[in-house]
Amino acid sequence: NHNIHKERGRGRERDEDDLEREREREREREGEREKEKPGNYQRTVKRTEDAFQACNDIVVCFQERARVERQYAQQLSEWSNKWKPLVDSSPLYGSLLQAWQCFLSSADRLAALHSSVCRSLVSEDGDRVRTWQKETFHKKLFGGFKESQDFGTGFARAQKPWAKRLKKLDKARSAFHKVQRKEQTAKDREVHAKGNPDVAIEKQKKIQEERELAQQETEKVRARYEKVLEEVTRYAPRYMEEMECIFDQSQEEERKRISFLKQAFLSVHRHLDVTNNESVKAVYNELHNTLMAISEQDDLRWWKNTHGPGMPTDWPQFQEWTPEKKSKKGKKEKEVESQQGTIERSVMIGGVKVRALYDYDGQETDELSFKAGEEFLKTEDEDDQGWCRGMKDGGREGLYPANYVETV
Secondary structure, eight states, X not given: OHHHHHHHHHHHHHHHHHHHHHHHHHHHHHHHHHHHSTTTTHHHHHHHHHHHHHHHHHHHHHHHHHHHHHHHHHHHHHHHHHHHHHHHTSSXXXXXXXXXXXXXXXXXXXXXXXXXXXXXXXXXXXXXXXXXXXXXXXXXXXXXXXXXXXXXXXXXXXXXXXXXXXXXXXXXXXXXXXHHHHHHHHHHHHHHHHTOTTSOXXXXXXXXXXXXXXXXXXXXXXXHHHHHHHHHHHHHHHHHHHHHHHHHHHHHHHHHHHHHHHHHHHHXXXXXXXXXXXHHHHHHHHHHHHHHTOOHHHHHHHHHHHHSTTXXXXXXXXOOOOOOOOOOOOHHHHHHHHHHHHHHHHOOSSOEEEEESSXXXXXXXXXXXXXXXXEEEEEEOOOTTSEEEEEOTTSOEEEEEGGXXXXX
């Protein structure tokens, strides 16, 4: 049973293949007949209207894509704005915090980029297609396009003599087929009469004469049909030449349309292909460099100097009691005095001489190294992380922990 089903299946496949080949041959024959049929140029003429509608569809299509780009840019900005305060107040610190923050700043830059893609798709690509469409297609007052009418008129003018000859040929062919049927009927009657003894001799002669007349008429109409066919065959090259001339003009217009739309699609691709955009590369390169700059040592040292043993400490010292002097300064004088004090603390003209309390070996190239008891100048005040800038006698400058020295 299994083998029988397999054979039946193969048979069905062969039948379907044969049917498909027959359909293909029929389509080819139909195509050949289509070439000689008057009015077969309508689809070629209609290409103008189809191209105009295609331009409308292209503009609408990429306007929708522009909205997608704009929505994506908005979502990136919303995501960044939502997380920015949470990230800034997170327990992370140092280079790890900077890396997390860089993801948000990168999203802001990408949002701006996709907003520019949206503007390019609408204002540059869309306007470009609209402008070309307006310059290329010329609408007529009562509908349609001038280009379609010109091509239609050209094809119709070239086909008019051909259609006239085809009509004459069809008439001759119909007449020939009609007399052939009449001759065949006469032949059948003659054969029937000869084999039938009931038909009189005079009747048989009359039937024979009718068959001979029908045969002569057939030969006469055949000659007329062949003559008309010869005229049509002789005119066919000229007809094809005139049709191909108009068709080539239509092809040239279509070539220009295809060439323009190709460039329009390439422009859209250039705007959408962010993988080759230098701004995108810069965003992700900066993000990658920030991630690679995450340093355990830097973050741990910052924590040690800010919240650990290295943090600045105001050690208890012996303080003499000094009587307070009452002052009657006004509010404005106190503000001026406070501002002057701030300026004096932050600006050090010539530096302040300090003495090292402990040994320190600089961990980075921008740090000073010194021994306990060594003296040098402090040139900048302590920053938020507990570091000062100093200069040694040799002129070397660098950073050092503020709590490793004392003012001389």
